[in-house]
Amino acid sequence: MNDIEHDRRTPSEAVLIKIAEQLPLDFDDLLALAGRLGEDTELYLKSNPTVGVLLRTVSGANLNEENLQRLLKSANRMAKTQVGDEPKA
Numbered sequence: 001m002n003d004i005e006h007d008r009r010t011p012s013e014a015v016l017i018k019i020a021e022q023l024p025l026d027f028d029d030l031l032a033l034a035g036r037l038g039e040d041t042e043l044y045l046k047s048n049p050t051v052g053v054l055l056r057t058v059s060g061a062n063l064n065e066e067n068l069q070r071l072l073k074s075a076n077r078m079a080k081t082q083v084g085d086e087p088k089a
Contacts, residue, residue: 010034010035010036011034013031013036013038013039016030016031016034016036058071
């Protein structure tokens with residue numbers, strides 16, 4: 001734990017899950033602080049290069065928290081009504 005606290009080791013996702021379960025901490029916040037995206041997200045990123053372009057665009061624009069929250073809400077809406085998931089007649 002001391003190595004993690006002093007940035008000598010980056011904790012695995014499994015370790016972060018355990019820490020989040022034991023302490024009143026948000027798992028997503030721990031992932032971000034550890035500089036990780038999560039295993040599922042990393043796999044998604046590798047198979048969808050557009051995700052990297054999106055992240056670089058957001059980073060390059062240096063969006064503020066308000067705009068990041070708006071983008072997140074929009075992404076959540078899109079996830080619920082993803083194009084191509086319509087029932088076929």
